[in-house]
Amino acid sequence: MxxxxxxxxxxxxxxxxxxxxxDKSISHRAIMFAALARGTSRISGFLESADCLATLNAFGAMGLTHGMQQDARVIEGLGMHGLHAPEAALDLGNSGTSMRLLSGIMAGQAFDSVLAGDASLSRRPMKRVIDPLREMGARIEGRDGGRAPLSISGGAALAGIDYTPPVASAQIKSCVLLAGLYANGTTRVREPGVSRDHTERMLGAFGVELERDRDSVALRGGQWLTATDVAVxxxxxxxxxxxxxxxxxxxxxxxxxxxxxxxxxxxxxxxxxxxxxxxxxxxxxxxxxxxxxxxxxxxxxxxxxxxxxxxxxxxxxxxxxxxxxxxxxxxxxxxxxxxxxxxxxxxxxxxxxxxxxxxxxxxxxxxxxxxxxxxxxxxxxxxxxxxxxxxxxxxxxxxxxxxxxxxxxxxxxxxxxxxxxxxxxxxxxxxxxxxxxxxxx
Missing domain, CATH: 3.65.10.10 (Enolpyruvate transferase domain)
Known part of the structure; x- marks a missing residue:
């Protein structure tokens, strides 16, 4: 070796x-949201790293069409319910952001999915996203009480929740909010401290209405994302x-x-x-x-x-x-x-x-x-x-x-x-x- x-x-x-x-965090989200949007998005400045390409490849395995045009990634959005069941487990490599955010998206799909990664990712804690997703009605299982790979059963009826995570974490917050797009009612995350707000900013850019105050963010389920261009x-x-x-x-x-x-x-x-x-x-x-x-x-x-x-x-x-x-x-x-x-x-x-x-x-x-x-x-x-x-x-x-x-x-x-x-x-x-x-x- x-x-x-x-x-x-x-x-x-x-x-x-x-x-x-x-920016890695913004690149991940740009791919995810463009994939779920209706229409064509152009993403310039996208980080061509192993982590971000793991996100792109995961959506490719679910039917996403993408290409390059003048140094920008061009994404043909599939819509909120346009993803297809992957033929195998989605391999997210070393990317914790990919796994935690995708778990929220996959919880709202009609098909089953498995999120897997490398040895390092398989040691990292996923119970912090499993618990709120289960509270929303998702059927999700991890290994050894909360490690990857994560198995998610499709067709679950999700309901909005009012959730306060144990730690301030943009990944937990984002996971819950993304699942909230597929849930009935309103989903609110109250944070015990400050975390990155890239998800809130970018969801707004893709047309999602959010309610934000000093220490919480909320959105209504059932909203659609509309394609937009993103300069990372x-x-x-x-x-x-x-x-x-x-x-x-x-x-x-x-x-x-x-x-x-x-x-x-x-x-x-x-x-x-x-x-x-x-x-x-x-x-x-x-x-x-x-x-x-x-x-x-x-x-x-x-x-x-x-x-x-x-x-x-x-x-x-x-x-x-x-x-x-x-x-x-x-x-x-x-x-x-x-x-x-x-x-x-x-x-x-x-x-x-x-x-x-x-x-x-x-x-x-x-x-x-x-x-x-x-x-x-x-x-x-x-x-x-x-x-x-x-x-x-x-x-x-x-x-x-x-x-x-x-x-x-x-x-x-x-x-x-x-x-x-x-x-x-x-x-x-x-x-x-x-x-x-x-x-x-």
Whole structure:
């Protein structure tokens, strides 16, 4: 068996203008909603990653017709009830977003379906979507009390519910709302905290009427989606690696073009600024119903801060990169309220702590977070080998650590980087990171 590893030489700076790939969360939803809409939708800026292609291929297996036209994905919508029964289980690879959102859609279909994925996805918790779907009347079963594959029986009569999930989660919220489109009555989700609102924004763009207030969102069942064009902004989660890299590497000055800065996503910007980062938003604008801007980042001296649950909610996916920044800061950074990191592609708290310690950084785990003692000198990290545990965000975060390392960093099991950021190595190298991808036999 072969595997991809990143070999990163120490030092360097990030400079120039960069456009990272399209937003993964928005790309997933654009495919799903265009497939359920009546008419033809064009999706530009679509993230051609393994995760998003898993969503596209799943709908293709249910009869969706799609093609390319001038760098845009063209989707011929099937309507809310136009999907066909797939011939086999829908293979969603490593994509938790695909599985959780699709489970809500499939709960409303007339045919049976099975949602499956790779070994990593099969370990992640799905009970959090199974429970509300069952409350709505869906017939859905998981393995081992709530793991993939998920088996969903068609023809269930769904009823709207008033639901408060145990954690603030855009995936849970979206799953319930999508099932609510097929339910009788009104479905309302009341959130215990802030989560991404891409589903609400995009459903509105596709013509769905929603009722939104400070901490809840509701919709009536039986509504139709109408095709529309979607211009996907660049992914802030992908931009975060370059933001951290440019901040920690001396003499860096990089501009990231057309990045989504949705208020429910931009926690990484606010956290890095609170640590002392030099980040400027340029030409703020609306793009496909989402706020976007060019982001200029210059190197800066950082200091440790306290990062609590309210901040983590808006930066959960960017936490591994933030941990790298904290390791370069003067003083101590304490992160709490981040227990959700333990049930991502891997236990990101444990794996980041392991990797940081291996590179000479003093850190300690708590149940819901990490305490990191920064090393603000010229080299914050020693070199060495890092186990990514097949987690794309772990791999890319430690790649950026090499900018402040004393010796090369080698990161194993990097194949999964393509799930969210195809072309990462080439783009990072063009910006100034001395990175090389090797395939090991």
């Amino acid at each position: 072969s595997g991809k590893s990143f070999h990163v030489q120490p030092g360097g700076a990030l400079t120039g203008e960069v456009r990272v790939p399209g 902004p660049a992914d802030l989660s992908s931009a975060a690696f370059f933001m951290v890299g440019a901040t920690i590497a001396p003499n860096s000055d990089i501009t990231l073009r057309g990045v989504g800065i949705n208020a429910t996503r931009r926690g990484v910007i606010d956290i890095l600024r609170a640590m002392g980062a030099d980040i400027t938003l340029i030409d703020e604008r609306d793009q496909a119903g989402e706020p976007a801007a060019d982001i200029r980042v210059r190197s800066a001296a950082l200091h440790g801060i306290e990062i609590g649950a309210a901040e983590v909610e808006l930066a959960i996916d960017e936490c591994p990169a933030i941990f790298i920044a904290a390791a370069c800061a003067r003083g101590t950074t304490r992160v709490t309220g981040a227990a959700e990191l333990r049930v991502k592609e891997c236990d990101r708290i444990a794996v980041m702590a392991e990797g940081l310690a291996r590179l000479g950084v003093e850190c300690s785990e708590v149940e819901d977070g990490l305490t990191i003692v920064g090393r603000p000198g010229a080299t914050s990290f020693s070199g060495g080998g890092i186990a990514s545990h097949e987690d794309h965000r772990i791999a890319m975060s430690f790649a950026m650590a090499a900018l402040r390392a004393a010796a090369p960093i080698v990161i194993d099991d990097c194949d999964y980087v393509d799930t969210s950021f195809p072309g990462f190595v080439d783009l990072a190298a063009s910006a100034g990171l001395a990175i090389e991808s090797r395939t090991d036999e």
